[in-house]
Amino acid sequence: xxxxxxxxxxxxxxxxxxxxxxxxxxxxxxxxxxxxxxxxxxxxxxxxxxxxxxxxxxxxxxxxxxxxxxxxxxxxxxxxxxxxxxxxxxxxxxxxxxxxxxxxxxxxxxxxxxxxxxxxxxxxxxxxxxxxxxxxxxxxxxxxxxxxxxxxxxxxxxxxxxxxxxxxxxxxxxxxxxxxxxxxxxxxxxxxxxxxxxxxxxxxxxxxxxxxxxxxxxxxxxxxxxxxxxxxxxxxxxxxxxx
Numbered sequence: 001x002x003x004x005x006x007x008x009x010x011x012x013x014x015x016x017x018x019x020x021x022x023x024x025x026x027x028x029x030x031x032x033x034x035x036x037x038x039x040x041x042x043x044x045x046x047x048x049x050x051x052x053x054x055x056x057x058x059x060x061x062x063x064x065x066x067x068x069x070x071x072x073x074x075x076x077x078x079x080x081x082x083x084x085x086x087x088x089x090x091x092x093x094x095x096x097x098x099x100x101x102x103x104x105x106x107x108x109x110x111x112x113x114x115x116x117x118x119x120x121x122x123x124x125x126x127x128x129x130x131x132x133x134x135x136x137x138x139x140x141x142x143x144x145x146x147x148x149x150x151x152x153x154x155x156x157x158x159x160x161x162x163x164x165x166x167x168x169x170x171x172x173x174x175x176x177x178x179x180x181x182x183x184x185x186x187x188x189x190x191x192x193x194x195x196x197x198x199x200x201x202x203x204x205x206x207x208x209x210x211x212x213x214x215x216x217x218x219x220x221x222x223x224x225x226x227x228x229x230x231x232x233x234x235x236x237x238x239x240x241x242x243x
Contacts, residue, residue: 004139005199005202005203005206006018006199007020007021007195007196007199008020008021008195013139014137014139015088015115015117015138015139018088018089018137018139019088019089021193021195021196021199022066022087022088022089022091022092023089023090023091023092024091024191024192024193024196025187025191025193025196026067026089026091026092026094026095027091027095027191028190028191029066029067029092029095029191030067030069030095031190032186032187032190032191032197035186036183036186036187040231040234041132042069044132044161044230044231044235044237045069045070045073045132045161046073047228047230047237048070048130048132048159048161048237049070049073049074049077049130050077051159051237051239052074052128052130052157052159053074053077053078053081055127055128055157057078057081057126057127057128057156058080058081058082058127059081059082059083059084059125059126059127060074060081060082060083060084060126060127060128060129060130061083061084061085061086061119061121061125061126061128061129061130061148061151061152062074062083062084062085062086062129062130062131063086063116063119063129063130063131063134063144063148064086064087064088064116064131064132064133064134064135064137065085065086065087065092065093065096065111066087066089066092066096066132066134067092067095067096067099068085068096068097068099068100068109068111069099069132070085070130070131070132071083071084071085071096071100071109071111071130072099072100072103072105072109074130075103075105075108075109076103076105081108082108082109082110083108083109083110084109084110084111084112084121084126085109085110085111085112086111086112086113086114086116086119086120087111087112087113087114087116088113088114088115088116090113093111093113096111097111116131116134116138116144116147116148117138117139117140117143117144117147118143118147119147119148119150119151121151122151123150123151124150124151124152124153124154125151125153126151126152126153126156127153127156128152128156128157128158128159129148129151129152129156129158129159130158130159130160130161131148131158131159131160131161132161133161133162133163135160135162136162136163136203136204136207137203141208141216142216142219142220145216145217145220146220146221149220149221149222149242152242153242154242154243155241155242155243156241156242157239157240157241157242158222158238158239158240158241158242159237159238159239160217160237160238160239160240161235161236161237161238162207162209162213162235162236162238163204163207163209163234163235163236164204164209164210164229164233164234164235164236165204165205165209165233166232166233166234167233168232168233171232171233171234175234176201179200179201179204180201183197183200183201184197184198184200184201187200209236210227210236211227213236213238214227214238217238217240221242222240222241222242223241223242223243224239224240224241225238225239225240225241226238226239
């Protein structure tokens with residue numbers, strides 16, 4: 001995939017830069033996330049959670065949990081479910097823990113500081129995993145996907161939400177106009193970190209999607225992968241299975 005796209009021009013590894021970026025924007029992350037997507041990101045997560053819960057999992061892993069939106073949504077909808085969220089950004093996890101307490105999900109949602117490419121969990125522990133807009137930020141994509149596969153139980157499923165590239169007029173033109181010009185400008189104003197919202201469109205441009213990401217997922221050991229394009233192809237939900 002060539003030289004990885006990173007948030008900053010420092011000499012640090014991408015992993016360290018991503019952690020720094022999310023620490024920097026943690027205080028405005030939720031607001032900007034929902035603002036930029038017009039709230040549609042909430043609908044995407046709810047769709048994934050409905051599909052996830054239809055199999056009746058007891059314990060799930062939310063990778064790159066951030067401020068725990070996915071984890072909290074799943075726990076709210078399934079009173080017997082336990083969710084463990086893992087993320088490399090202490091700043092995002094601090095906000096996530098406050099949200100977990102506010103949602104009265106303490107004891108059912110646990111947030112752990114950790115690296116998605118080296119998960120601190122035993123093989124086959126989780127009935128399912130979720131990751132929303134996180135795999136694009138991995139320094140080593142295949143390492144992260146293999147770790148999700150390793151910690152997933154046989155017969156378990158994973159739900160990966162990620163941005164994709166619309167191909168039809170006018171969605172394609174509107175998407176790139178918004179991503180390349182509107183979002184970086186507003187992100188700089190609100191978050192005071194211009195690099196973070198320049199990194200986003202650049203990382204989407206080079207990240208594998210659709211059949212390309214499906215091939216990578218299958219090469220990482222998953223036995224099935226079904227694609228669900230969302231909102232005209234702005235995002236895609238990848239549902240994978242482990243035999």
